Amino acid sequence: MSADLGFIHRWVPGVAGSSLPTLLLLHGTGGNESDLLSLGPMLLSGASVLSPRGNVSENGAPRFFRRLAEGVFDIEDLIARTHELAEFVGAAAAHYGFDAGNVIAVGYSNGANIASSMMLLRPGTLAGGILLRPMVPLEPDSPPDLSGTPVYLGAGQMDPIVPTDNVTRLAELLEGYGATVTLTWQPAGHNLTREDVQSAREWIEGVTRVV
Ligand code: MLT
Numbered sequence: 001m002s003a004d005l006g007f008i009h010r011w012v013p014g015v016a017g018s019s020l021p022t023l024l025l026l027h028g029t030g031g032n033e034s035d036l037l038s039l040g041p042m043l044l045s046g047a048s049v050l051s052p053r054g055n056v057s058e059n060g061a062p063r064f065f066r067r068l069a070e071g072v073f074d075i076e077d078l079i080a081r082t083h084e085l086a087e088f089v090g091a092a093a094a095h096y097g098f099d100a101g102n103v104i105a106v107g108y109s110n111g112a113n114i115a116s117s118m119m120l121l122r123p124g125t126l127a128g129g130i131l132l133r134p135m136v137p138l139e140p141d142s143p144p145d146l147s148g149t150p151v152y153l154g155a156g157q158m159d160p161i162v163p164t165d166n167v168t169r170l171a172e173l174l175e176g177y178g179a180t181v182t183l184t185w186q187p188a189g190h191n192l193t194r195e196d197v198q199s200a201r202e203w204i205e206g207v208t209r210v211v
Pocket of ligand 1: 028029069070071073109110111113161
C-alpha cells in the first residue's frame, strides 16, 4: 500500500509488455483500495490494476465524493474530487509507467458515479468504463466529446438505491455525447451478482480486442 500521489492506493502490475488496458478500480461507499482487487483479474486477466481509496470519509466510510443524502450529491465537492482523481490517474501513469491513454475504469456504486463524472468532466482520462449500479452523477455545463468511448452499464432491476429511469437517463446522457453504451439489466438489487461479473467480462473481452 502506498499513500503517495494524493490517494492511498494499490498498484498491481499486469503482464509485462502487454497492450492490455490498465483497470482503475473504484470501490463503493464504505469500501477501500483492496475491495475490488480480485475483480480485476476476473474481468481481464493479465491487466495492470490501479485501485485508490476514496478521499472522503462519511462517518468513517470511505467515498469518492460527499453526498448530502442518499442519491443527493454535493455537486461542488463532486466536481473538485473528480478533477483530483483525474490528476491522480495521470500522476500514477507517470509514476508506474502505464499508458495514460488506455485506462478503463471499473467502478461500483459510488465508484461508478465518480467514474462517469470523470467521463463527463474530464473526457480523455478514461478510454472506457464498466459502471456497476451507476446513477447520473451530474449534468455537465459544457458537452464532453466521448466519441466512440465504450461504456458498460450494469444495472439492477430491483435496485432500491438507483431508480431504473435514472440509469436510462445516464445511458442517454453518455450516448448523447458520443459514447458507445451497453446497458444491461440484472434481476438483482444494488449488490453485484456472478452474472454481473460474467456479463462485464464478456463486454471487456470484446472491447479490448478492438482497442
Ligand atoms: C452514491 O452516493 O454515490 C450512491 O448513492 C451510491 C452509494 O454510494 O450508495
